[in-house]
């Protein structure tokens with residue numbers, strides 16, 4: 001590999017400046033957009049490399065915090081990439097190992113610096129029981145793929161357009177396609193509205209839910225409507241109420257529904273479900289309620305690895321309290337014999353199994369099925385879903 005060490009050093013300086021400026025106040029992707037606006041002298045390949053170095057650096061979590069930033073960057077690049085100019089310049093004797101498998105690389109680093117995996121994700125004691133700890137931790141070294149859900153009837157158009165534009169993809173099911181991360185689909189204007197970007201795990205979240213025609217559903221943490229769109233894909237002839245605590249986010253839902261050409265009439269409400277909502281919901285009753293709860297997002301940190309450094313365990317309690325409040329405040333609006341679906345993109349038991357326990361013990365719903373949707377072994381997010389029936 002040809003390496004221009006002057007250029008590599010310049011890129012390492014860019015990286016150091018970027019992570020020094022980042023204060024963990026907003027998602028790193030949003031910070032980067034602004035950072036590049038403020039640093040227009042950086043060309044597109046410099047930006048690409050800078051983003052890669054920063055993201056890989058975050059993938060180490062809190063491991064090796066006694067080492068210099070440059071040493072940590074070298075370890076991160078070595079673990080996350082097969083080919084790294086930063087490693088070539090700074091750790092040339094590691095290069096012969098850089099194409100080995102991840103387990104060999106971990107052994108190689110541990111032989112020099114000691115065990116470190118528990119510092120990458122220092123919360124393993126809090127994981128849901130079905131999450132395999134080591135595989136889950138190691139999955140953070142790999143950037144997840146991009147997944148799209150193709151609108152029914154558009155499968156062949158989307159696939160043909162991707163092929164014509166030589167965009168590689170894997171067909172996981174007729175509606176679920178997996179693409180390399182970073183694929184720019186926005187350039188394919190002719191496909192606007194024919195697909196949704198939605199992680200594989202999210203696409204599985206309503207698999208075990210049946211939706212009858214003319215039934216009434218409430219998506220009570222709807223955000224921009226990912227789960228509602230899945231629901232409508234199952235059955236478009238439903239009565240749908242979407243609600244969220246934030247108005248701005250429901251505007252995104254309108255836009256997304258519009259783009260997806262949703263024909264179903266739907267109602268919208270702004271509801272803070274941390275408090276009782278009887279004065280607004282009155283006599284409303286539903287055949288199905290989807291609670292896609294606000295959560296730590298710990299099943300998705302492969303996409304936002306800065307969270308490995310930022311997250312504090314005390315936040316889990318706050319989420320768990322809010323999750324209990326939300327399910328408590330929505331359960332009265334479910335008709336007898338009907339379905340409540342509880343979903344998180346968390347891998348923590350306190351946000352998953354502990355909440356299902358609360359729903360059965362304290363709210364009296366019957367648990368029909370609960371499962372972790374394991375995505376960490378397939379370059380996807382991991383989620384949790386539980387289905388209940390009201391007696």
Ligand SMILES: C[S@@+](CC[C@H](N)C(=O)[O-])C[C@H]1O[C@@H](n2cnc3c(N)ncnc32)[C@H](O)[C@@H]1O
Nearest residue numbers: 221222223225226227245272273274292293294
């Ligand atoms: C995981 S997101 C929902 C994602 C969405 N269902 C989708 O598939 O695109 C959780 C949502 O809960 C909302 N939320 C947070 N606190 C809430 C509260 N107190 N009451 C109601 N919704 C709340 C957030 O605004 C956020 O949009």
